[in-house]
Amino acid sequence: MKTFIIIAIMVLADSAGDVLLTRGMKQVGEISTIKPKELLAIARKVLCNRSFLCAIFFMAITFFSFLAALSQADLSFVFPATALVYVIGTFGAKFFLGERVTSKRWAGTLLVCLGVALTSL
Amino acid sequence: MPLVTYILLAIAIFAQAAGNVFLSKGMKQIASVSPLIGGNFLALFSQLVNSPFIWAGTCLLIIFFLLFLTVLSRAELSFVLPVISIEIVVNVAFAGYFLNEPVSLIRWIGAVLISTGVILVMRSGQKPTGTECDVKIPGGQGG
Numbered sequence: 202m203k204t205f206i207i208i209a210i211m212v213l214a215d216s217a218g219d220v221l222l223t224r225g226m227k228q229v230g231e232i233s234t235i236k237p238k239e240l241l242a243i244a245r246k247v248l249c250n251r252s253f254l255c256a257i258f259f260m261a262i263t264f265f266s267f268l269a270a271l272s273q274a275d276l277s278f279v280f281p282a283t284a285l286v287y288v289i290g291t292f293g294a295k296f297f298l299g300e301r302v303t304s305k306r307w308a309g310t311l312l313v314c315l316g317v318a319l320t321s322l
Numbered sequence: 323m324p325l326v327t328y329i330l331l332a333i334a335i336f337a338q339a340a341g342n343v344f345l346s347k348g349m350k351q352i353a354s355v356s357p358l359i360g361g362n363f364l365a366l367f368s369q370l371v372n373s374p375f376i377w378a379g380t381c382l383l384i385i386f387f388l389l390f391l392t393v394l395s396r397a398e399l400s401f402v403l404p405v406i407s408i409e410i411v412v413n414v415a416f417a418g419y420f421l422n423e424p425v426s427l428i429r430w431i432g433a434v435l436i437s438t439g440v441i442l443v444m445r446s447g448q449k450p451t452g453t454e455c456d457v458k459i460p461g462g463q464g465g
Contacts, residue, residue, distance in 0.1 A: 219399060226395035233326075233396070247391065287404055294400035302400045306446035312439030313404045319432030320410055 204273040208282045211266035215286045218259035220293040225252035227298075277322060284317035327396045331405060334389035339412035341382030343420050348375030404443040411436050 226232075229246050247253050270279045291310050294300040302310075352369045370376050393402055411433040418425040 219403060222391070223394045223399040223402075226391055229395060231396050232392045287407060290403045291400045294398065294403070298399060300398045300400045303446050306400060306404075306443050309439040309442030309444075309446060310400070310404045312435050312442065313407045314439075316432040316435030316437075316439060317407060317410055319435060320414060320429045322428055322432075 204270060204278075207266050207270045207273060208279065211263055211270055212283065212285045212289055214259045214262040214266060215283070216289040216293050218256045218263060219286075219290045220297050221252045221256035221259060223294070223298060225250040225256060228252060280321035281318040284314045284321070287314045287317065323397055323401075327393060330389050330396075331393050331402070334386050334393060335406060335409045335412060337382045337389065338386040338409050339416050341379045341386060342413055343416045344375045344379030344382060346379075346417070346421060348373045348379060351375060401443060401446075405440050407436055408440045 225247065229243060229250055232240075232243055234240060234243075267279070267283075287310050291302055291307070295302050348370075352366075352373060390402075390406070414425055414429055414433050417423040
């Protein structure tokens with residue numbers, strides 16, 4: 202039971218991190234320059250972005266709950282469970298970022314999720 | 323979605339896969355030269371800092387993260403998230419080829435499923451068509 206809660210926290214934190222990272226980068230704006238000066242300005246903007254900083258926080262939670270999960274269960278159990286991130290992350294993109302997810306994309310995402318679970322068995 | 327985004331995505335995927343191979347190689351090398359004494363973090367740290375493999379792996383993963391951010395600023399998460407998972411297929415192939423790790427049948431089946439899924443997602447709307455670029459460029463100039 203404890204392991205499941207830790208894994209749930211890990212998957213949710215990972216998805217939240219991805220969603221916030223995307224939101225932050227969308228707020229910063231499309232990066233389409235390779236001029237060092239402009240890139241530096243973008244980097245400053247990214248580092249001051251609240252969504253980005255929250256994302257880093259969630260990524261840290263993901264990492265530490267991953268470690269915690271590994272202390273409770275085998276990697277061959279923990280890693281396939283992380284495949285759920287693809288599905289939860291897509292839900293997050295749909296509901297929090299307002300992305301339109303077509304049925305074709307859903308089918309692809311589910312296949313990826315299944316495949317990731319298999320490769321890590 | 324412009325072609326540049328696809329190229330950035332591809333470089334990101336290879337950077338991450340290569341970074342993982344280097345990290346794995348570096349860590350195995352350290353472990354084989356000096357079996358770790360529990361809790362001796364200082365010794366481990368000095369080993370890590372002196373390993374060119376660890377440096378290369380870390381740099382590649384930093385490059386991955388920066389490219390990942392760039393791609394996220396340009397494309398949808400529900401597109402990038404599944405597509406970037408092809409990295410696992412590349413990793414399985416790299417691990418089999420460069421690290422001589424045995425790759426089981428079930429892992430290859432998983433790799434095929436991931437590839438099929440990624441192809442589906444790539445064909446689900448965001449295409450590098452010329453028309454989309456044509457629409458975007460005048461809008462960008464006007465703004």
